[in-house]
Amino acid sequence: GDSVTQMEGPVTLSEEAFLTINCTYTATGYPSLFWYVQYPGEGLQLLLKATKADDKGSNKGFEATYRKETTSFHLEKGSVQVSDSAVYFCALKSEGGSEKLVFGKGTKLTVNP
Amino acid sequence: DGGITQSPKYLFRKEGQNVTLSCEQNLNHDAMYWYRQDPGQGLRLIYYSQIVNDFQKGDIAEGYSVSREKKESFPLTVTSAQKNPTAFYLCASSPRSWYASYNEQFFGPGTRLTVL
Numbered sequence: 001g002d003s004v005t006q007m008e009g010p011v012t013l014s015e016e017a018f019l020t021i022n023c024t025y026t027a028t029g030y031p032s033l034f035w036y037v038q039y040p041g042e043g044l045q046l047l048l049k050a051t052k053a054d055d056k057g058s059n060k061g062f063e064a065t066y067r068k069e070t071t072s073f074h075l076e077k078g079s080v081q082v083s084d085s086a087v088y089f090c091a092l093k094s095e096g097g098s099e100k101l102v103f104g105k106g107t108k109l110t111v112n113p
Numbered sequence: 114d115g116g117i118t119q120s121p122k123y124l125f126r127k128e129g130q131n132v133t134l135s136c137e138q139n140l141n142h143d144a145m146y147w148y149r150q151d152p153g154q155g156l157r158l159i160y161y162s163q164i165v166n167d168f169q170k171g172d173i174a175e176g177y178s179v180s181r182e183k184k185e186s187f188p189l190t191v192t193s194a195q196k197n198p199t200a201f202y203l204c205a206s207s208p209r210s211w212y213a214s215y216n217e218q219f220f221g222p223g224t225r226l227t228v229l
Contacts, residue, residue: 043220
């Protein structure tokens with residue numbers, strides 16, 4: 001079945017450092033890909049998404065490119081802030097109208113001043 | 114403001130009791146979902162509903178039940194048959210689409226259930 005694999009955390013960075021969180025997936029066809037963020041004690045918020053190969057999703061300085069050839073959707077940010085400290089989830093939704101999201105296990109990011 | 118509300122935020126239950134978690138949305142979404150979140154496990158789908166009066170089991174439905182009598186509401190009951198119910202429960206909704214897989218899911222703030 002479909003699956004998502006994220007790099008294991010936790011990840012600890014200093015403010016203004018470069019961030020990469022790796023995400024690879026297994027799915028048939030052309031799934032849609034998402035990054036969600038969860039701040040402590042809260043629900044998930046959509047950070048960005050990409051719906052077809054070579055699409056780049058971006059929001060709040062975060063970017064991720066849908067790479068079909070490597071089945072990847074890595075999250076990047078050029079300069080992280082303390083306020084970016086959260087748990088980040090990569091997820092996919094299968095092609096064909098399925099409503100189910102498949103999530104990775106999440107990567108906890110802590111940014112120190 | 115449109116959104117998803119879950120209540121209560123914190124819930125305590127004695128072992129052997131059933132408990133119902135509330136989820137309401139005013140986004141006019143057709144589809145609704147319940148997820149369970151445990152530390153280090155990501156989110157796992159319990160039940161989902163694509164239309165009123167219809168719902169399907171997710172990956173971990175055992176010990177849970179749902180109903181979908183209204184479009185806006187999708188309550189989850191954690192029964193005494195659920196062996197390890199202590200977890201963070203998240204409700205979500207999305208517009209329904211027969212073909213487009215790109216519709217995002219919108220999440221509520223969650224309910225933390227603790228069994229004493």
